[in-house]
Amino acid sequence: MKPSRRWSSSFRYALEGIATSLRTQRHVRFHCVAAVIVIAAAIALSLPARDVALLLLVIALVISLELVNTAIEAVVDLAAPEWHRLGKIAKDAAAGAVLVAAVFALVIGILIFYEPLMRCLGLL
Numbered sequence: 001m002k003p004s005r006r007w008s009s010s011f012r013y014a015l016e017g018i019a020t021s022l023r024t025q026r027h028v029r030f031h032c033v034a035a036v037i038v039i040a041a042a043i044a045l046s047l048p049a050r051d052v053a054l055l056l057l058v059i060a061l062v063i064s065l066e067l068v069n070t071a072i073e074a075v076v077d078l079a080a081p082e083w084h085r086l087g088k089i090a091k092d093a094a095a096g097a098v099l100v101a102a103v104f105a106l107v108i109g110i111l112i113f114y115e116p117l118m119r120c121l122g123l124l
């Protein structure tokens, strides 16, 4: 197989992974909708490029961890369809990773949006 073909296959499988996560995981859908709203608000408020870059970084972190969480859930369900202590540790830790990223993303979002939003609303 030619290298370029392998590369395009890998890219297609990665897109399939994203599409499957979007289809099956409501939290992934929620975070993607939130990301679109945050990006639209950043553009509407003409935030500086550095702030937009930081927002894009935390969005990528949260959505990437959601995808890893989906992968871990699938592997646990495959390896341990019945309840297993290690399955619980794996799923809970993966969910915890998403939670940590989401909470810090929220804090970063508040720090970045607070002043421009208050100015826009005439409260500053």
Ligand SMILES: Nc1ncnc2c1ncn2[C@@H]1O[C@H](COP(=O)(O)OP(=O)(O)OP(=O)(O)O)[C@@H](O)[C@H]1O
Pocket: 025, 026, 027, 073, 076, 077, 080, 081, 082, 083, 084, 085, 086, 087, 088, 089, 091, 092, 095
């Ligand atoms: N095979 C298992 N062994 C042990 N505990 C499990 C197992 N499957 C699920 N659990 C426990 O149930 C919790 C929820 O599991 P589930 O697979 O429903 O996660 P979820 O997909 O995050 O939920 P949601 O579908 O709402 O996103 C896990 O965090 C874990 O504590």
